[in-house]
Every structure is written in C-alpha cells, then in structure tokens.
Amino acid sequence: MKKFMLIAAIGAITAGCQTAVPQSVADTQRPPSKALRATILKAARDFVLDPYSIRDAEISNVVLFNSQARIEAVCVKANAKNGYGGYSGRQATSVSLRDGIILGATANDVRCLDPRLGYHPFKELENLKNL
Secondary structure, eight states, X not given: OHHHHHHHHHHHHHTTOXXXXXXXXXXXXXXXXXXXXXXXXXXXXXXXXXXXXXXXXXXXXBEEEETTTTEEEEEEEXXXXXXXXXXXXXXXXXXXXXXXXXXXXXETOGXXXXXXXXXXXXXXXXXXXXX
16 A cells, blocks of 8 residues: 555656646747748748839747647748739738648738737848849
C-alpha cells in the first residue's frame, strides 16, 4: 500500500512538469520562407485586381492555425488600386496553407490585426510593378 501511495504522490507531483504547450496561435510564429513568399507572390497576380499597383506591403510570420489538419496561416497587408483606379488603403488578407499550398484567402481578416503578430517588409510584392 505504501508503494502505491508513493507512486501516486510522484505521479501527482510530476503531472505539473509537462513540456510547455503553446498557449495561443501567436506562440507558434516563425518567419515566412522564401518559398512561401514566392507562392504568395504568384497568387497575388491572380488575386489582386491591379497587382502592379501594390505598395506598402508587409507579410506576417507564419502561425500554426490547426495542428491536427496541418493548416498554417500568414497575413499580407498591402495597398493597391481598386476598380475605380484609386488606392483603397492598406487591406489585411489572411492566407491559409497546407504543405505550402494555398487553401484560401480572407480579405480584411481581423486576426491579421493581432498586435502579437510579427510583420516583415514584402518588397517582392511591391516590385511586381517592375516586371
């Protein structure tokens, strides 16, 4: 009986010593790879109304959105011309990915405004106008 109680006590003490699990999606951040930047750049040519007018572009760190489904997300903020030929202001678009393949995009996604999310200049996207 004493052995059982000792094992139970050790189990209770070590239960709190588990490895840290990310407390939020923001804790899984990592910088976007060159391959991911190229994928977003290629998609922007088809997704943005006037991709050659893009300015003030930034790309966020990649976050793990759903670990079981292996879905990651990245945000892109940019200013581009609208259908009337005027700039509409910076818009934040989230892009969902699995294994480097784009699954979809959500324009004006509020999750892209999370202050914990790190951003990097995205000069490649701005340079589409030079092609």
